[in-house]
Amino acid sequence: MSDIDERAVRAEVRAWLEAHWDPQRDLVAWRGMLADSGWGVPHWPRAWFGRDLPVALCGAIEAEFEAVGAVGVARIGIRMLAAATLLEHGTDAHKARFLRRILTGEDTWCQLFSEPGSGSDLAGATTRADFDGAQWTVNGQKLWTTSAHHAEWGLLLARTDWDVPKHQGLSYFVIDMTQPGVTVQPVKQMNGYASFNQVFFDDARVPPENLVGAVGAGWQVAMTTLAHERRNADALRRWGEASTRAGRIYDEERAEIANVMAPYTWYPQRTGRVDLALKRARETGRLADPALRQELARLLMLSRSSEWLAQRARTAREAGRPEGPEGSLGKLAASHVARQAAAVHTAISGADAMLAGADGPLDGLIAEILLSVPATSIAGGTDEIQLNIIAERVLGLPREPRLDGGPFRDVPRNPER
Amino acid sequence: MSDIDERAVRAEVRAWLEAHWDPQRDLVAWRGMLADSGWGVPHWPRAWFGRDLPVALCGAIEAEFEAVGAVGVARIGIRMLAAATLLEHGTDAHKARFLRRILTGEDTWCQLFSEPGSGSDLAGATTRADFDGAQWTVNGQKLWTTSAHHAEWGLLLARTDWDVPKHQGLSYFVIDMTQPGVTVQPVKQMNGYASFNQVFFDDARVPPENLVGAVGAGWQVAMTTLAHERRNADALRRWGEASTRAGRIYDEERAEIANVMAPYTWYPQRTGRVDLALKRARETGRLADPALRQELARLLMLSRSSEWLAQRARTAREAGRPEGPEGSLGKLAASHVARQAAAVHTAISGADAMLAGADGPLDGLIAEILLSVPATSIAGGTDEIQLNIIAERVLGLPREPRLDGGPFRDVPRNPER
Amino acid sequence: MHYSFTSEQAQFRDVIRRFLGAQSPTVAVRQTMGSARGWEPALWQRLNDDLGLAGIHVPEALGGSGFGHQELGIACEELGRALACVPYLSSAVLATQALRHGATPDEQAALLPRLASGRATATLAWMEGPHWSGCEDIALGARRDGDTWRLDGCKRYVVDGITADHVVVVARDDGRDDDASIGLYLVDGEASGLRRRALASIDETRRLAELDFDGVTAQRLGHPGSGAAALARTLDDAAVALAHELAGAAQALLEASVEYARLRMQFGRPIGSFQAIKHKCANLLLELELAKAAVYFAAAAREAGDADSAALASQAKAQASEAALACAREAIQIHGGIGFTWDQDTHLWFKRATCAAVLLGDAAWHRERFLALTEVAA
C-alpha cells in the first residue's frame, strides 16, 4: 500500500484516540468502545469489530496507540486463536456470541487438543463426543492445556466417528469449562512449576449449536487454530510485556497479563538466556578459558544466526508473503540454542551449576535454565516432528508410508488410562 | 578345553613341522602338504583338510607355525569366505573340487553380491540367472567387487524367481570368472585409487552343478558368507601382514599378499591414523593450542574406548561365546574415530591440510586420510544400516514396516542402467 | 591389559541390583529425597549389614570385605542405576579413600572399621570455589594449637556435609603456599565453631553443604607433606567411582527409553519403529558402551596400580558424564511431554547426571587433564 493510505489511517486513529482515550476508564468498558469502533482489531471484517484494513497497517495503528499510551483489546492467551478460528469457521451466531467478550477480556479460553495418548500424533485423539439427538456428551482426557484452570470456554477436538480414517472422524466444539463434567488438574513439571493442566471430561455436555464447522471436519478447523498459534508465537511474547505506566486501566491490564502469563513462568528461560553468557563468563573469570571460549563463540553465533533467520521470516510475513513451514527451522534452531546455552552456562558455573534456588548462581536462574532446556525440543511439537515437516514441506522429500490410514477403530493405539 | 589338550596339540604340530617344514620348498607344494596333513586349517572337518579341533586351539597352533617361521595356507582375500560357505552349504563334489585349491592359493575368488541398484538392500539384487534345462545364463551387473580382475571363481547371488518375495527368489552360484561373458572394469574412487571393480554379465554361463544350496535358497547361503566376512575382518588385517623373513617361499607369499592386498591400498587409512595425531601435534607446535587439545583428547579417548570395546568382543569370541551384532557397534565407532581423526589432522595441519602428494604433510598421508574418511561410514554396510541392526537386534526395538514384502516383480526399484 | 568381570563379580552385581530394586524403587527415592535428612538410615544399614557395601574395598583387617576397585565400581554403578539415597560417595568413597591414602595405620584402624560397617559416616571437604584447579585453590588454614590443630575458613559443595559424623578437611599450614603445606585434618561433625549450612542442589538425591570453620579443633592425619598426594589419589578414585555411578544412571535411562519406545504408539505404530527414535537409541548405546569400556578399564587400572591410571580416571569421568547427559537429554526427548513432568521418573536421573557432570570436574577439565598426563607419558 502507498504511504498516503498509512498517513490517512494514522491521522484517523489519532483523531479517534484523542476523542476517546482516557486512562481512568474501566478496562472492559474501554475495550468495548475499541471493539465497537473497529480500532481494536482493524484487520478484522467491518461486520465483526474490525475495519477491513490490511494486516500490514496494524503496526502503524499500534504505534499510534503506544504514542498516547492507549491500552488495546485483550490479546494474550488462547483467545486470539479462538477468535481467528471462529472468524473463519464459525457461524454468525458464534461470532455474535463470543467475539466481543474475547476482545473485552471478559472471557478466557483454552485449547483442548493434545491427549496423554496422542502428543505428536494430534489427529489420534480418542476423547469422544457422542450425539443423542439433543446434545453432545463428551468423555475422555486432554493434556498440556495452558490456562484451563481459569478458562470460561474451551476449543475441543473430539472423535465423533470411529469408523472412518482418523483425520475424518474428528469434530470441533466450543465447550463450557465451568460445568460439573469438566475437571481441571495442574501438571507439575520437572522444574517444579505447573504450566499446564490436564482436563478430564465425565459426561460433559455440549449443545449442538456449539459445533464449529461440520461434523467430521474438526481436523481442518483445528488446522486453522494451529496455524494461528505458530503465527502468534512471536506476538504473544510482545503482548505479554505489561506497560509500566501508572493509572487504573494499566493496573487492570497488568493484573490480567500477570494472571494469563503465570503458567508461562518458565518460558523466559526457553532460549537459554544467551544474553547472560558473555557477561557471566567475564564476571566469573572463565572468559580466560580457551575451551569455553570456543563453546561460547558457537553459542553466540548460533543464537545470532537464529535471530537473523527469524528476522528474515518476519520480513517475509510483514511483506505479506506466505510464512510457510520455515517456522520449523526456527523452532529447531531454538532447541540447539537452548542446549548449547545450557552447556555454556554449566561450564561457566562449574560446581555452582549444581546449586538451585537462592544458593544457585543468579539467585537460581542458572538452575532454571538447565532444567527448562529439555522442554524446548518437545513443547509445541517435538524436534522430530519439525524435522519431518522441514524434510517433507521444504525439501520435498517423500512421506513415510502410513500405517494409520484405515478406519480409526482398527488403528493400533495406546491403551486408555 | 584343558591345558593338557593344548600341550598335546602343540607337541604334535611341533613334531610335524620339524619333520616337514622347509623354507626352500615351493609355496603351492608346501600348502598342499599342509592341506593334506590337516594342520593348515585344523578347525575344519577331518574329511576336508582339517583335524576337527576347536577354534580356540587355532591360536596355539598358529603360534607354533610362527615359532619356526612356517608359512600357512592361503587365507587372504575372499577365499576363506568361499571355503566357509562351501563347507556349510556345498556338496561333496564342490568341496572336492574347490577347497584344496583355495588352501594352496592356486585359485583366487571374488564375491558378487552388491549391485548398482542394491547397495544397502542386498536382497534387492536384479542380476538374473535363467535355467534352460541344461545350464544357467546370467545377465546383469555387480559392483564393489574386490579382486574380480584376478579371480578364477566368483560367489554369485542372482535372481532366479521374480514372482516370490525378494529374499526367496535368489540363488547362489559359483561362476567361472575367466569366461567370455564376464567383463571386469575397475571403479576409480575419489581418492584416485581403484579398490573395487564392476562386473558385467552378458549371457555368462553356469553349469547346473555350480549351484550352491537349493534354488531359491541363495539368501540363506549368502548370509553364511556375510557372517564370515564380518568375523574375518580382524583376522584379514593380520593375515595381510607379510613376513619379513628371507627365503624363496617367503618371497612367493609376499608376492601373493601384495597382489591380493593391492586393492585395499586405502584401507590402512580407514582408522584415520590416530597413532600419528599426538606426535604430529607436538612436532608442529600445535599441542599448545587449547581448543585443539580438547579435540585431540576426544579423539584419543574415542579411539581407545573403541579398541577396548573391540577387545571385549574378541575375548567373547575367543571364549567361544556367540559374537552377535555387537560388531555393528565397532563399525559405527570406527566411523566416529575416522571423522574425528580427520578433524584433528586438519586442525593440526592448518593450510598444509590442503596439500596432497609429495607437497602434503607426511608425504601426502594426511591428504589420504582426509579423502578416505567418507568411505568408512559406507563400505561394508552404511552407518544407517548399522544403527538399524543395533536398534533391532541389540536393543530389541521393533522393525520398520516393510514395503517390499510382495512378489519381487511388483516391488518398486531403481531403473536398470 | 584386559578388563572383564569374574562370575563372582557378576553375581555381586546381581545381588545389589535385586536388593536395590526391592528396597529402593523410585517411589522410595522420591520419599527419601523429600525428607529432612536426604538419605535413609535403614536402607544404609541394610546395605552394609546385608551386603557390606561401605567396606567392600576396605581390607578385612580394617573391618571391610577386602575386595578392590572393580567391586567398588560395581557398587557405585548399581547405586547410580537405582539412584539410591545413601551417603556412599561421601563416606565409602571420598572419606574412606582419603583416610586410606592419607592416614597412618593407627589412624585408619581408629576410624575405618566404623565407616566400613556404616555405623558412622564421613565426608571429604576439599573445594572452596566453584572451579577446582588443584591444591593451589586451598585457602582454608590450619594452625597448631598445642597438641591439636585449629581450622579457619570455608568449604563448599561438601557432599552429605550436613549429616556426616566426621569430616576430612583439606587445609593448608598457615603462611605457606607449596603443596607440602597441604594436609588432611579430621573434624567432628558436631565440633564447636563448625557451622554447617545446606546448599540447595538441583539433584535432590544427593545433598550438598557449605561448612564454615571458625577455629574448629581438628586432628591432623598422616605424615607431614603427604596431604597433596593423598588428595590427588582420592579424587582419582572418586572420579572413577562417580563415573561408574553415571554409567549406571545412563544405563537406567537408556533402558527406560527403549522400553517406552517399544510400547508408546503414535501414528499407528510404536515410536520405537521410527528411525528417528531407533537411531537415537542406537547412538546412545554406542556412546554408553564406549564410556563403560573406559570406566571398567579405569577401575581395572586402579586396581592394578597402573602408571596411566590417573589419565584413565579422567577419561572415564569425561566419557561417562557426557554419555549420561546425552542419555538424560534424549530420554526426556523420547518420552516426549510426559518426560518433563514431575511424576515421571526420568528427571530424577537427568538431575543426577546434570550435577554429577560437574562434581569432581567437568568433561572439558578432565579432557585437558587427560591430555596433559598422556602427553607426558607418550
Next chain:
Amino acid sequence: MHYSFTSEQAQFRDVIRRFLGAQSPTVAVRQTMGSARGWEPALWQRLNDDLGLAGIHVPEALGGSGFGHQELGIACEELGRALACVPYLSSAVLATQALRHGATPDEQAALLPRLASGRATATLAWMEGPHWSGCEDIALGARRDGDTWRLDGCKRYVVDGITADHVVVVARDDGRDDDASIGLYLVDGEASGLRRRALASIDETRRLAELDFDGVTAQRLGHPGSGAAALARTLDDAAVALAHELAGAAQALLEASVEYARLRMQFGRPIGSFQAIKHKCANLLLELELAKAAVYFAAAAREAGDADSAALASQAKAQASEAALACAREAIQIHGGIGFTWDQDTHLWFKRATCAAVLLGDAAWHRERFLALTEVAA
C-alpha cells in the same frame, strides 16, 4: 539491521547461475581441473565481458561496475555452487581488495582497470607457514634498492600463484618487527628472481603455489605504515567472499543429495522416505540456512561499513565452512558407495569444502577471533 536482496540482485544471481549452468557444467570443470593451467581463459573472459564479474564491486571510474559487497558475494556464491575454475578469489577478491585498501589512487588507476576487465589477473601472497596468526608471521623481507625495492623470502599457499600476471606481496621492511613495517609490494609474475612452484592441492579446481623471492624487484604500494591495516581489511573481505563460495557449494551438495534421495530406491521405497535420510537433510538445511544468514549479514555489514563487520566476517567463515563440510560429508553418505567414486561429482565439492575450510583460517581460529572482537565490543 536487516539483510535482504533487491530484485536486481536476485536477477543478477539468476543470470550468473544460468550462465555457469551452461558454460561450466561439471564435465567442463573436470576437463579444466585436469588441464595444465587449471583455469579456463575463455570462460574467464566471457564471465567478464558478458557479466562484468571481476569488476562487479570495483568503482566505475576504475573500470568496474560500481556495485558492492553483496553483489560480490552473490558472484562468489554462484561460482562456488558451480565450482567454476576461474581465478576469481585470487584476482577479483584478494588482489583487487588489497589494491583498493592498500594502494594509492594513482596505483589503483594503473592496475585495477585491467583486473576489473579480466585482461590481467593478480593474486595476493601473504602466508608463509601453515598457521596464520597475524602480521607477526611475515618474515619475507623488503629492502630499498634505489627507487625500487627488492624482496627476499618465500610465500606459500598462493592461490593461482603460478598463473597470476601480478602478485601483491605482503613483506616486512628489513630489520623492523612492528606492524608499521608491513607493506604491500607489487611484483610481476614473470619477474626475474621469482621462482614459482605448483603445490599439489586436494582441491584440483583451485591451484596453489609456492613463490620463492630472490632479490625480486618490486614496487611498493600505498603509504608507508598502511600495509597491516590494508591486509586485515582484505583478509576480512576475502573471508566473507570465501564464506559465500562455501555457502554456494553447500547448497549444491544439499540439493544434489535431496534429489538423489528422492529417486534412489532401496527396500521398495525412495531412501528419502526413511527418517534417517530425511532428518539428516533437514538438519543440513538448518545448518546451511543459519550459515547463510551469517554470510549475507556479513556482506551487508561490510557494505555498510559497520563496526562489527570484522567479527561478522569471522562468524560467516566459521559457520559457512562447517556447514559446507557437513553437507559434503553427508552428501557422500546419502549417495552411498557411488558417492565416493570418481565419476560421481560429489567429491569435487567435498574437496573444495575440505580445502576452503582451512584457507584463510579454520573455524576454530575464526571462533576465537570472533569472540575476541565481540568481547571488546560488548
